[in-house]
Amino acid sequence: MKALASAVLAAAALAAAPAHAEAARGPRVEAKIGYDSTSVGFFGWSISRSGFTYGGEIGYDLPVSKNVSLGADAEVTGVTTEYHNAQYTLKFGRDLYAGGRITLSAARNVNLYAKVGYANARSIETLGPLRASGNGDGVRAGVGAQYLFNRNVYASVEYRYSNFQDNVSRNQVLTGLGYRF
Secondary structure: OHHHHHHHHHHHHHHHOOOOOOOOOEEEEEEEEEEEEEEEEEOOEEEEEEEEEEEEEEEEEEEOOOOEEEEEEEEEEEEOOEEEEOOEEEEEEEEEEEEEEEEEEEEOOEEEEEEEEEEEEEEEEEEOOEEEEEEEEEEEEEEEEEEEOOOOEEEEEEEEEEEEOOOEEEEEEEEEEEEEO
8 A cells, every 4th residue: 555655646746747858937936045144344354244044036937948048036035144243233134136047957857047137235233322224236146956846836946146335245045945837
């Protein structure tokens, strides 16, 4: 009985998987979580702190050949990264991203992609009772891979680097779970 149940599950998984590699297509949504390392330069010295990042992404992919698609992404994430020193606190808040990507169908259930685009990060500074917040514009570049569980559901892993104005940079490694419509 166990062998029969295992065989049925294996057959169902194989039947749900794409028969061959083909370009990613259509709209998608993805929830992401991962590691954040943010660095800030101040007058010849710098600080670097790490925390978690979390959020979501929407996108659309358009096939341009059998195994290649071009796409657009929009993302909203937040981070827990902050710096404390006596009465001074620097918190990094939400992070917005909009950009393009190229996706290559590398194997039966694996897509590889590269992305680049505009990023905007919020920071909040407090010194005693004083508080100020600001947004920094920048550019983000990243690479990643998606593993397709079936035609619609996938898991991803991604590394990305963001460089913002005012000597702020961010390295992140994220994992995600997505759905392609």
